[in-house]
Amino acid sequence: MPVYFVVLAILGLTTIAYHYGRKRALTVSASSNHLHSLPHYYGAWTAIWCSIPALAVLVLWLALQSTIITNIVIADLPSAITDLNEQRIGLVINDIRNYAEGRITSGEISLGIAAAAKHYKELKSLSRMALVVIVLAIAIFGGIMALRLISPDFRARNTVENIIRGLLVICSSIAILTTIGIVLSVLFEAIRFFDQIPITQFLFGTEWSPQTAIRTDQVGxxxxxxxxxxxxGTLLISFIALLVAVPIGLMSAIYLSEYASARLRAIAKPILEILAGIPTVVYGFFAALTVAPFIRDSGGLLGLEVSSESALAAGLVMGVMIIPFVSSLSDDVINAVPQSLRDASLGxxxxxxxxxxxxxxxAALPGIAGGVLLAASRAIGETMIVVMAAGLAANLTxxxxxxxxxxxxxIVTLLVGDQEFDSPKTLAAFALGISLFLVTLVLNVIALHIVRKYREQYD
Amino acid sequence: MTEIADSTRIVKESLNKRYASERRFRRLGLMAIFFGVSFVLILFADIFSKGYTAFLQTQIELEIFYDPAIIDPGHTNDPQVIGKADFAKLYKAALKERFPDATSRSARRDLYNLVSNGVAYSLRDTVLDNPGLIGTRLTLWLVADDEIDMLIKGHIHRDAPESDRRVSNQSIAFIEQLEASDSVRKSFSWTFLTAGDSREPEQAGIGGAVMGSLFTLLVTLSLAFPIGVAAAIYLEEFAAKNQFTDLIEVNINNLAAVPSIVFGLLGLAVFLNFFGMPRSAPLVGGLVLTLMTLPTIIIASRASLKSVPLSIREAALGVGASKVQTVFHHVLPQAMPGMMTGTIIGMAQALGESAPLLMIGMVAFIVDIPTSPLDPSTVLPVQIFLWADSPERAFLERTSAAIMVLLGFLVAMNALAVILRKRFEKRW
Structure with missing residues (x-):
């Protein structure tokens, strides 16, 4: 993997650059005995110019190379292939890639594809060589340019500190970029979905069966x-979950903060918090293999017909999962209620x-409500428990x-195992995703607002 | 007089009522805690009782004759020829030798099914490593088939009607004969810990998934820790209070509560479709989990920076340090333990996460153990998800055991976080 070597080479060059930058600062200042900053800032300045531009180019190159190469290969394909629809071109590209890398291809390889594969291979090795040369050249060039700028009056510390601040800003902007990324990417695919399926059908339709026919005569x-x-279905399961989590979470928070001895608190609180740390896949396994059969069998004893993938089982276990959310948030707000209120009432x-x-x-109600809303948004967005313990049939009940x-x-069933993203079936997952994102976003914003507003009251 | 007596009586009665309701309330609180705690205990007990047996594997003792006629009829000593030989014939011959009475077709089939078909590969590998074995006789402990394993471990009841169990009476008769001569044992199963996934339960292990998790976490840690700490430093130490920093704050708080599966959709649309990164690779999984754990790390790091007293900053600034020097030389070292605690908790969260990884294709059936972050692989929670779906009884046991391993890692990470906090936490 040459990329590792390139990274290692850049790191090596950076160390050398640091050393020379420092040394050069000492030489230029030797005669006048005057230097603006400490020598290691000059080293850092050289090292930054040696490493950061080169690494940035490296990352961009790696991110974009496959898209660019693919586009060049497509542009050079014979028109008989480029006239095909998007989906078929995707298949052809896959074939070309597989053929070039010596993997199994689908069916016969035509001459055109073999030529394209050769072209693809050439471009790829060219890109690799160019990458190594260009990135290392940038590193060396950047280091040398930085070295030349070093003089006794050069304000290395201020410059380096400004660069550090810039990096810090970039790192904290990643949160914004992520949100934008989520909204844009999911929204973009969702819009493609709504081009094919009217949004009113999606929002108000009462039937869900995402299997689209490949042949027109297919049944069902x-x-x-x-x-x-x-x-x-989501609301039903979340409701059951809240029905379990809110009373239990609230009551245990009240007991732990108002009644419990220090010893009980020290034991019970961490145990309840374990519930928040257990991976959801474990809850899912427990719900599907222990709770669901148990509910089905005990329902059978009472003469009730219980589905083996009942909403009750998933909801109960999900409720247990969110107990810690409710209890720790309630605990916080209950403790924030001033003792004077209690004393007055007891008095x-x-x-x-x-x-x-x-x-x-x-007094604590707004905070508790905020906690419950956060727990509700958790329940709505929870995936593994329902994937493992709830069903697939879209019953309106x-x-x-x-x-x-x-x-x-x-979302999981539509996307897992599917590679193409142009049928309404897979795009529907993104439409569901954006709805999920929006619903949880609204719940979170309201909840955080309530919690924050409440906290200010007693501070 | 009677009026006072009346009111004391009324007060007394109401007091009794009120005290009763007080007791009820307390009891309700205790019951809530009892429910939570007992759920934890039941969950752990259930999983441990189902899973601990998977760490043992039933083995059957047989005398294997490395028959040159089967392995290398032409005495070529050529590894290629040996590699192609049918090594299953070796253990089949040994079984036939052991049970000469089993001659009917169905008896023979049951007989051959006592031993895992993976034994053929391990026999081949030992012969390829040591060709000198050809022509010798060795007594070996061979891995039993998963159904036999279940029978020995008692998950399949011998006295159940034959139609209700997946092991025939004939097979049980064979096993009982073997048991009578002490040729059946349970030994610690290294396969479970080191092997990759397999369709055969007795050959399946969590090695591949553990390596996948390790690579994914490495990618996550190496990105999320520096970025999270840098973001926290900026927001806590440098940022002016303006709309831009407000926007970042709101974003971080919201991202902390976005359902994890949405991050999976982001990874699918951006990393896989737009940038064309490889499917099922720990690299992409690591990137997605980085975005997911960043809010946790940022929030914890900010809290940790906040707890460093102002006097430290003022002292550093007072002796002439620049703002950046103050933060990096004086504040950051004090805040580091808290930041590391937050990061470990974030990593534990990432280790247990599976939903977003389903979206980016880390659910594939992968036999090979990954050797780099670019190899297709799966992670431990997803492996649990995959096995939980399998119908074989033996996979139920393995799923529970994999959960035990996962919980073990999580407990270790959280314990490390607690120790770090206890050891380095300063009260100012």
Missing amino acids: SSGAFGAIPLLT IGATHSETIRQVVIP INPLDSVTTVTVQ
């Missing part, structure tokens, strides 16, 4: 994209529980014993 592949059953003769119910909880499906389950 109507391709209906109504998201209502998914939304009700006029209220019992402890009356104080909690009528003074502490109302609110019966918790039935099998329902959720938005996240459908």
Whole structure:
């Protein structure tokens, strides 16, 4: 892998540059005995110019090379191939790539493709060689230019510090870039979906069966994209989860912060927090293989017909998963309620529980509500538990014993194992993704707003 | 007089009621805690009881004759010829020798199925390593088939009706004969810890998934730690309070609560489709998890920077250090333990995450153990997800055992975080 060597070479050059920068600073200042900054800042200045431009070019080159090479190869393909639709070209490109790298190709290789593959290979090795030469040249050139600028009056410390500040700004902008990336990428694919399926059908349709027909005479592949059953399914499971998590989380937070002895608190609190650290796939496994059969069997004893992928099982386990969210957030807000309020209530003769119910909880209510909203957004976006324990059939029902499906389950089933991104089926996943993103975003914004506004009250 | 007596009575009665409700309330709180704690215990007990047996593997003792007629009929000693030989015949012959009575077709089939078909490959490898074995006889412990393994471990009941179990009466008879001569044992299964995935439970292991997780976490750590710390330093120490920094703050807080699967969609659309990065590669998984864990690390690092007292900064500035020198020479070293604790917790979160990795193709069935962040691979939680779907009883055991390993890693990481906090935390 030459890229490793290039990176290593840049690092080596950078060390040398640092050394020479420092040395040069000492030489230029030897006669006048005057130097603006400490010598190692001159070393750092040279090292920065040697490494950062070269690394930036390297990353950009690696990110863009495959797209550019593919486009050049496509442009040079005979027109018989370029006239095909997008999907077929994708297949041809795959064939060319596989052929060039000596892997298995689909069917016969025509002469045109063999030539293109040769072309692709040549371009690729050319790009590799050019990469090594250009990047190393930039590194050496940058280092030398930086060295030449060094003089006793050169303000190396200020320049280096400004560069460091710039890097810090770039690093913190990544959060914004990520959000923009999520919105743009998912939105872009979602818009392509809504070109093919009207948005009203997606939002208000009550039937979901994303299998589109490959042949027109196929049965059972109507391709209906109504998201209502998914939304009700998601809400049903989240509701069950909240029904478990809110009372238990709240009550344990109250008990731990108001009643429990220091010893019980020291033991029980970390154990409850373990629940937040268990990977969701473990919960999913537990829900699917232990809880769901248990609920089905006990339902059977009561004469109820329970689906083996019931919403109840997934919801219960998901509820347990979000107990720590509710309890730790409630714990925070309950502790933030000033002791004076409690003392006043106890002083006029209220019992402890009356104080909690009528003074502490109302005072902490906005914070608790914020915590519950955050927990709800967790539940809506949770994936693995429902993928493993909830069903795939999009039933429009609110019966918790039935099998329902959720938005996240459908995103996973639509995208896993599929490589093409132009059928409404796969694009639908992005439409679901953007809906999920927006719903959780709204919930989070409201929740964070409530929590923050409340906190300011007693500070 | 009666009025006072009346009101004391009323107060007493109501007091009794109020005290009763107080007790009820306390009991409810205790029950909530009891529920949470007992769920944790049940979950762990369930998984441990299902999984611990997967660390043992049933083996059967047989005398193998490295028959030259099968391995190398032409006495060529050519590794290519030896490599192509049918080594399954070796253990089949040994089984036939051991049970000469089994002559019918179905008995023979049951007999051959006692031993894992992976044994043929391991026999081949030993012969290729040491061709001198050809023509000798050796008594070996061979890996049993997964159904036999389940039978020996008691997951398949011998007294159940034959139609209800996947092991025939004939096979049980064979096993009982072998047991009578002490030729069946359970030994620690290195295969489970070191092998890659396989369709055969007795040959499947978590080695590939662990390596995949390791590479993914390496990529995540090497990106998320520097970027997260840098972002936290900027926001806490340098940023002026303006709209731009407000925007960053809001973004970080929101990203911390965005469903992880949305990050998977981002990875799919941007890294795979736009930049054309390889599918199923730990590199891409690491990038996605970096974006996902950054908010956690930034928030923890900021809290840690905030706890460094102002006096340290003022002292450094007072003796003439620049702002950057103050931060990097004096504040950062004090805040480092807290930042590392936050990073470890973020890494633990990344280690347990599977949903976004499903989106970028890390769910493929991959037998080879990855050797670089660019090789296709899967990660431990996704391996658990894949095995949980398999119908074989033996995979249930392996899934639970893989969960035990995953939980073990998580416990170790969290313990490290706690130790770091205890050891280096300063109270100012």
